Amino acid sequence: MEDYLESISMLAQGGKVVRVTQISKALGVRKPSVTSALKKLSKEELVEHERYGYVKLTDEGQKIAEDVFHRHETLRHFLGEILGVNPKMAVEDACKMEHAVSPITLERLAKFVEFVLNRPRGKPEWLKGFNYYFEHGDLPPEYTAKCLRDK
Amino acid sequence: MEDYLESISMLAQGGKVVRVTQISKALGVRKPSVTSALKKLSKEELVEHERYGYVKLTDEGQKIAEDVFHRHETLRHFLGEILGVNPKMAVEDACKMEHAVSPITLERLAKFVEFVLNRPRGKPEWLKGFNYYFEHGDLPPEYTAKCLRDK
DNA sequence: TCCGTTTGTTAGGATACACTAACAAAATAA
DNA sequence: TTATTTTGTTAGTGTATCCTAACAAACGGA
Structure with a gap:
C-alpha cells in the first residue's frame, strides 16, 4: 500500500x-x-x-507518501553514491528495502549519508579508497605506502 | 521460506x-x-x-541457509557497527532487510563493512566523527579546527 | 503396560496481494 | 448523436502466509 x-x-x-x-x-x-x-x-x-x-x-496520505519517498531517496543515495551500486539497481533495491527499514535506522542512515558526502566538505578520500578496494580487492598504492611508512 | x-x-x-x-x-x-x-x-x-x-x-537447503545468514550478518554489522543502531534493533532490521537486498548490492555492502572496519586497520577516525555528529548534530571540535586551519 | 503430557498434523479459515474475464461508464471521433 | 475506443469496476481466482481447533502419534513415568 x-x-x-x-x-x-x-x-x-x-x-x-x-x-x-x-x-x-x-x-x-x-x-x-x-x-x-x-x-x-x-x-x-x-x-x-x-x-x-x-x-x-489526503493530508495524512501525503504525509506517509513523503515519508516513504524520503526512505527511498536515502537508500538510493546510500546504495548509489556510497556503495557505488549502479543507478538502476540502486533504485530497484531501494524500492524493496524501503519497506523494511525502521524509522530509527533510517534516520541514522540519512545522517550517515549526509555526513559521508558533505562533512566537512565533499566526498572524502577514503571513499575513493573503497572504490579502488572494491575494484581491485586491495588498497590503492598510497594507502599501502602509508601503511608501510607507519610500521 | x-x-x-x-x-x-x-x-x-x-x-x-x-x-x-x-x-x-x-x-x-x-x-x-x-x-x-x-x-x-x-x-x-x-x-x-x-x-x-x-x-x-539438504545440501542445497544448507547452501541457501548460509547465504541468508551471510546477508543477515552483513546487514547486522553494518547497522550495528557502522550506523551505531542498537544491537536488538540491528538484528530486527537485518531480519527484515535480508530478503530485500540483491546479491550484487549485498556483496558491495559486505566489502564496505570490511573496508571501513578493517582497512588499513581498525575503526577509522571519521567513524568516531560520525558518531559525534549523530549525537550532537555537529562536528567534533578537532574537525572544526581542521576546517578552520584549512581555510 | 497404559495413561497423561508433549509434540506434530490435519482441516478449515483469514488476510494481503496479485491476476483474468467480462462488463459499465466516460470520452472521443465520425 | 451514435459508434468506437479508452478507462475503470466487478466478480471470481490463485498464491503465500498466517491462524485456531481438533485430533493423532510418540514419549515417559507410575
Missing part, C-alpha cells in the same frame, strides 16, 4: 490530476489491483477517490 | 537434531505454520522431513 501512496504522490507532482491507469503503469500492476488498493486506502482515509474519478491523497 | 531455512540451520549448529517446536519458537510462529512450511520446502528438496521426525537441511 505504501507503494501506491508514493506513486500517487509522484504522479501528482505539479498539481497534475492522477488516474487509475497511470498508477497501474507506474507500479506495473493491472488496473483492478489499483482499484482495490484505492478502495482500501479510501477506507483508511489516505486517499480520496470516487468511482471513475481522479485520485487525490 | 528463507527464514525457515536460516532458522533450521542455526538450530542444527553442532550436529544437534531439529524439531518442529524449536523452529516454531525460534521464528515466533505456530506449529502448523512450521509443518506446512516444511511440506513446501520438502517438495523443493531443500529439507528432509518425515512425519513426526527430525528436520534436516
Whole structure:
C-alpha cells in the first residue's frame, strides 16, 4: 500500500490530476489491483477517490507518501553514491528495502549519508579508497605506502 | 521460506537434531505454520522431513541457509557497527532487510563493512566523527579546527 | 503396560496481494 | 448523436502466509 501512496504522490507532482491507469503503469500492476488498493486506502482515509474519478491523497496520505519517498531517496543515495551500486539497481533495491527499514535506522542512515558526502566538505578520500578496494580487492598504492611508512 | 531455512540451520549448529517446536519458537510462529512450511520446502528438496521426525537441511537447503545468514550478518554489522543502531534493533532490521537486498548490492555492502572496519586497520577516525555528529548534530571540535586551519 | 503430557498434523479459515474475464461508464471521433 | 475506443469496476481466482481447533502419534513415568 505504501507503494501506491508514493506513486500517487509522484504522479501528482505539479498539481497534475492522477488516474487509475497511470498508477497501474507506474507500479506495473493491472488496473483492478489499483482499484482495490484505492478502495482500501479510501477506507483508511489516505486517499480520496470516487468511482471513475481522479485520485487525490489526503493530508495524512501525503504525509506517509513523503515519508516513504524520503526512505527511498536515502537508500538510493546510500546504495548509489556510497556503495557505488549502479543507478538502476540502486533504485530497484531501494524500492524493496524501503519497506523494511525502521524509522530509527533510517534516520541514522540519512545522517550517515549526509555526513559521508558533505562533512566537512565533499566526498572524502577514503571513499575513493573503497572504490579502488572494491575494484581491485586491495588498497590503492598510497594507502599501502602509508601503511608501510607507519610500521 | 528463507527464514525457515536460516532458522533450521542455526538450530542444527553442532550436529544437534531439529524439531518442529524449536523452529516454531525460534521464528515466533505456530506449529502448523512450521509443518506446512516444511511440506513446501520438502517438495523443493531443500529439507528432509518425515512425519513426526527430525528436520534436516539438504545440501542445497544448507547452501541457501548460509547465504541468508551471510546477508543477515552483513546487514547486522553494518547497522550495528557502522550506523551505531542498537544491537536488538540491528538484528530486527537485518531480519527484515535480508530478503530485500540483491546479491550484487549485498556483496558491495559486505566489502564496505570490511573496508571501513578493517582497512588499513581498525575503526577509522571519521567513524568516531560520525558518531559525534549523530549525537550532537555537529562536528567534533578537532574537525572544526581542521576546517578552520584549512581555510 | 497404559495413561497423561508433549509434540506434530490435519482441516478449515483469514488476510494481503496479485491476476483474468467480462462488463459499465466516460470520452472521443465520425 | 451514435459508434468506437479508452478507462475503470466487478466478480471470481490463485498464491503465500498466517491462524485456531481438533485430533493423532510418540514419549515417559507410575
